[in-house]
Amino acid sequence: MQFRKQTGYPMRTCSRNLVVAIVILITVARVGVAAEIYTGPMIDAHSHLGASFDWDTMIHILDLNNVSRQLTMARYYPAPAGSADRPGNDELALALASKYPGRFFPLVAMQRPELTGANKWLNPDAAVMKLLNEAEAKLATGRFWGIGEVIVKHFAYSSGPHAERENPIYSPFMQRLSQLAARFDVPVVLHMEGAPRLVADFARLLQENPRVRYVWAHNCGRSKAPVIRAMLENHPNLYCDLGCMTNVGKTGYGIGWPRMEEYTALIEKDGVLFPEMRDIYEAFPDRFMIGMDVNHAPGMTPENYGQRAQRFRELLAQLKPQTAVAFAEGNAIRIFKLDR
Ligand SMILES: [Zn+2]
Numbered sequence: 433m434q435f436r437k438q439t440g441y442p443m444r445t446c447s448r449n450l451v452v453a454i455v456i457l458i459t460v461a462r463v464g465v466a467a468e469i470y471t472g473p474m475i476d477a478h479s480h481l482g483a484s485f486d487w488d489t490m491i492h493i494l495d496l497n498n499v500s501r502q503l504t505m506a507r508y509y510p511a512p513a514g515s516a517d518r519p520g521n522d523e524l525a526l527a528l529a530s531k532y533p534g535r536f537f538p539l540v541a542m543q544r545p546e547l548t549g550a551n552k553w554l555n556p557d558a559a560v561m562k563l564l565n566e567a568e569a570k571l572a573t574g575r576f577w578g579i580g581e582v583i584v585k586h587f588a589y590s591s592g593p594h595a596e597r598e599n600p601i602y603s604p605f606m607q608r609l610s611q612l613a614a615r616f617d618v619p620v621v622l623h624m625e626g627a628p629r630l631v632a633d634f635a636r637l638l639q640e641n642p643r644v645r646y647v648w649a650h651n652c653g654r655s656k657a658p659v660i661r662a663m664l665e666n667h668p669n670l671y672c673d674l675g676c677m678t679n680v681g682k683t684g685y686g687i688g689w690p691r692m693e694e695y696t697a698l699i700e701k702d703g704v705l706f707p708e709m710r711d712i713y714e715a716f717p718d719r720f721m722i723g724m725d726v727n728h729a730p731g732m733t734p735e736n737y738g739q740r741a742q743r744f745r746e747l748l749a750q751l752k753p754q755t756a757v758a759f760a761e762g763n764a765i766r767i768f769k770l771d772r
Contacts, residue, residue: 478675478723512590580621626653675723
C-alpha cells in the first residue's frame, strides 16, 4: 500500500508479489554474505617477533582484525641476506607482553642458530645444553606459555645456514625438550614438513610422551588428509595449527610456497576449504587453531596481516559455528591454558 501511494501507480497483485519476492531474495542474499564471514574474536596462535617489529603497528593491526590475543615466538635467526630485519629474543617477547597485558603470550623460542645441525639434536653440545637449561629457568618463571617454534624440517625461502633444515625429531634433544614440556605442562610447537620417515619418527615421540601436547604447525606439516587423520586418531596428544595456511598473497605455506613436495598439500583454493580438509576439521573440532605466522617485520603490515585474517574468517564460516569458535579462540585457550 505504501508503495502504491508513493508512486501513484497501482500495482497488480502479481507484480507486487514479484517485488516482495525480490526483496526477500535480496535479504536472504545479504544474510548469506554476512554468514560467510566469521565475525567473532580470533586468537593468532602462531606468530613471531623480531627486534625490527614496531609494537604500535602490531597492536593496531591486532585491533583492526579483532584478534584478541597472540601467541608470540621470538625469532633468534638473523635476517635473511640483504634484509635489515633484526632478530628477536625471549626478553623482548616478555617486554611486549608486559606492555600490553593480556594480549601477547610468549613461548620459549626455538628458532635459534644453536640448533642448526642434525648432530646437535643427536648429541647436544655445550651450547644446546645451555639453551635447554635456560629454557627450564624461563619456564619456571611461569611467564611463558609453551615452547616453539622448534624447526625440525624446513624448506628454504632464503639463503644461509638456517634456511633449509632437516633434523631428527626422534632424538635426545627432542626428548629433553619433551620432558621440560611435561614438567611445566606447556605445549611444544614444531615446524616439520610431513616427510613420511619423519612422520613415523614423530609418532614414536608422541607415543612415548603422552602427557606432552605437541602442536604440529601449518596444518600438520602441510600433510595430506589421510596422514593428518591417522595421526590425530592415533595420538590424542597431537594438535595442529593452521599458521600461514591461507591461500593468499605472494608468500606463505598456504599457497605452496616456497615449494611443494609429493607429501604436501594445501587446505583451500579461492577461499573455499577442500572437502577432505573440512571433514577432518569437523571430525576433530578440538584439535586445530589458526595463526597468521608473520615471521619478518616487513610482513607485519595491515595489508598482509589483514589479508590472512580476513581469509581465515571466510574459511571459519564454512565450518559448523561451534567448530569455528573453537578454531578461532577456544582451542588455543584450552591447549595453551591461556586462562591460567
Ligand atoms: Zn613454521
